[in-house]
Amino acid sequence: MATLQAINVGKADNDQAGDPLRVAMQKVNANFADVQSGLAGLWNASTLGATVDLDTLTNPGRYHQGANANALTGSNYPIANAGLLEVAASADGLFVYQEYTQYRSGAYSRRFWRSFYGGIWAAWQELPALSQKGAANGLATLDANGKVPVAQIPSAFAAVLPTTAHDLNDYATPGSFYQSAIAGATAGANYPVANVGFLEVTATGTPVAQVYTTRTNVAAAMQRFWRVRVSATTWSAWKELTDVSTVVSYAGSMAAAQDLNGYTQRGLWAVAASAIAAGGSNFPVGQSGYLLVMSASPQGGASVTSGVCQVYYAGNGNKVYNRSLITGTWSPWVASVDSGQLAAPGGIATLDAAGKVPQAQIPGVNARPLGAADDLDTYATPGDYSQNTNAAAAAGANYPAPLAGLLSVKFGTGSNNAVYQEYTTYTLANPRKFIRNRFQSAGVATWGPWFEQARADQAMTHVYLTAATDANTLVSDNTFYTWGAATPMSAGSNWPPSAAVNAGYMNVYWLSAGIVCQEVSVLFTGQKPRRYVRHGNTTNGGWQPWRAVGSWSNALQMPTADCGDIYVDGAGWHRWNGTAYAKYDPSVAQDLVFDSAAWKIRGAMGFGPNAGGVLQSLSGTGNLNVAPGTAAAGSRVNVWQDSGANASVLSLQCFPSGSYITSGRTGTGAYQPLIFEVIGYDCGRINTAATWVLGAEYSRNYLVRQAINFEGGGSRFGTLYSPQADNTSPIVFTNAAGGLVGTIQTSPSATSYNTTSDYRVKYDIEDMDGAWALRSVLRMRPRTFRMVMDDSAQDGFIAHELQEVAPLAVSGEKDAVMTDVHGAAPRMKLQGVDSSKLVARMVCAMQEMHRRIEELTRQVERLRGGDGESGQPPRQAEEE
Known part of the structure; x- marks a missing residue:
């Protein structure tokens, strides 16, 4: 700071020895300016750079860091944030003090300080803000007792125990711990039980107490154990803490004048004197002892009216009594069995090691006698019954045999009311045993038949x-x-x-x-x-x-x-x-010989070039008969192509439905045609398309039911019809319904081709229009042509041309084809012309022409003057 100017005020008032007022005021102004400048230089902070080490700033002053990044790259900042550094020092510079104020971040700023002495900087210490007192993330307060308030004490969560190998003996530091897995408790050592739970440790040095509480989803299944460490290496055994709600507690001595009907809560009471029992109510006996009450309600719990059991142990009589409370009603007291009563006369029977009453304690039971004519069906009561005479057994009903014997009856409970009877006869040489059962269904009891049991010497x-x-x-x-x-x-x-x-x-x-x-x-x-x-x-x-x-x-x-x-x-x-x-074949002179007086079956006898065996009659005509076992069965003779699973077969069959010659097969064998041969000549066949072919098989363009293949050319005719009487119809045609539609008739001198034309098969009959008939005939185009098949010259019509004029005389359609059923290329479906269908139309046309000629003739005659007016009759046209 600059040196201030002194003002000469003189030595006395108004001695005019001092500075004039103007000069004095100028000095005052100059001094104010110097002071202001000095203060500004003292309080205005200097700017800190990016890499400044605060340990080097020991001169008193104020320094400002305006960027967090610079504080981060600098050294010895208390926090990597922008802020203000204030430095103070002793006059000799041996003591230096720094304070760093963080710029406001969020709701408050933070302030740190440290000091320097002997060449060593102390660590930064943070000055807490008053606003942090009792605030979240701030500082805890102290109450009037100098303690942290309970509200500011955090919850202490249990530390997690390992799930791998560890030992609870090593946990002696106070705290709480949690085992989250049964596997962890199993892997650990010195757990009270291998279950999930909490471990609480309390210690004052060597004495350590541990408490382990299991955690389950069922509250009643939770357990709590405790133990202590009695030396540095020795622990006591774990002890389980009982739950008063689940144990039977000792309630002490019972007071006098008590009513046991009011004891419905779980517990054990001592009845110290017989007078207490005798003077009380509802005791089983007036003797001292103990009362044990078993109930779902613990002592101090709610009173219950059902599900309570009381047991009274009478000390003087050494007996035990018990009773129960069910829906508000106490049952009578019942004394338990005294061991002195077991197997004793007038006492109780015992059971042996097999759970059975010993033989010595079972009384003898004699069989009850059966009457002279009893029905054994009526005996369903378990027990033994004796029949002493054969005569009474014979007179009785439903005995297995008319013999004296012993009947044993057993009864099975259940809806069937099953009864089991066993009857053993008295015969000494050969006693017999029979059994049978009775079952009830729908209210009806039915006895099964008696079955005799075989003895060991009779059975397999x-x-x-x-x-x-x-x-x-x-x-x-x-x-x-x-x-x-x-x-x-x-x-x-x-x-x-x-x-x-x-x-x-x-x-x-x-x-x-x-x-x-x-x-x-x-x-x-x-x-x-x-x-x-x-x-x-x-x-x-x-x-x-x-x-x-x-x-x-x-x-x-x-x-x-x-x-x-x-x-x-x-x-x-x-x-x-x-x-x-080895395979053995009979040694015989021929392959196969079966001789009798009339027949021989021989192998390879040479009957024909292909003979392999023969059935020969020795007495004349040979007949081979195949007859069925029953009249309705029929017979069949099969001839196989080969012995394989897929072969063709020819069958001769005779059944009630008819006689058959069948070309069949087995498996996937081929169907073969039936071929007829004479002296090597193919006379015909029935092929696999079901076509009868007379003559040798040949290729046909059409699928037909019958075909005839013959030489022709004058050497052989195809079909010959020779009736035994003339004037007959060798061929007759019918429609699908069986009606006659045409015939081919023969006489001694001619053949007639007839189409049915009887008036009885016609209706809607009208005269044909002559003019129409003539016009249609004139439209017909008679042609001459040659046939493609043999180049022969013909005359006639072209079918589709005639079809336009006379469709009833033409069959088929122009350019039609038909598909080959065997998969070959389509064939032409040729049109045909029935010229006979044109006759009626031509006759009608000729009649029309004749009518017109006559009309024209009359007109000509009139022109010649030969009409009625001239008196000359007209000339008639001559008929040719």
């Missing part, structure tokens, strides 16, 4: 074989043996000499000690069982060899020893040749 016995077995030992009568694997045969002995062994079964029949029969069946997948039989003497051990019976499905794995001839399906007989089985 089933024995399962699993290990190696000697077949010679399997000799028990009425016994069948089975084995599910090959082991009993493959590892055993004296079985059939089969090349392959599998699962199977054996039946044994005991005739006597000297004759025992065995039948063995060995199973093969996809084949018939292979069966063997033999018999032997069990007394001396002599057995006949095994023999195969029945046919086999194939010749694979035949026996390894002689088991007799074996027939194989589709392959014939096989015989043991000394070393193996």
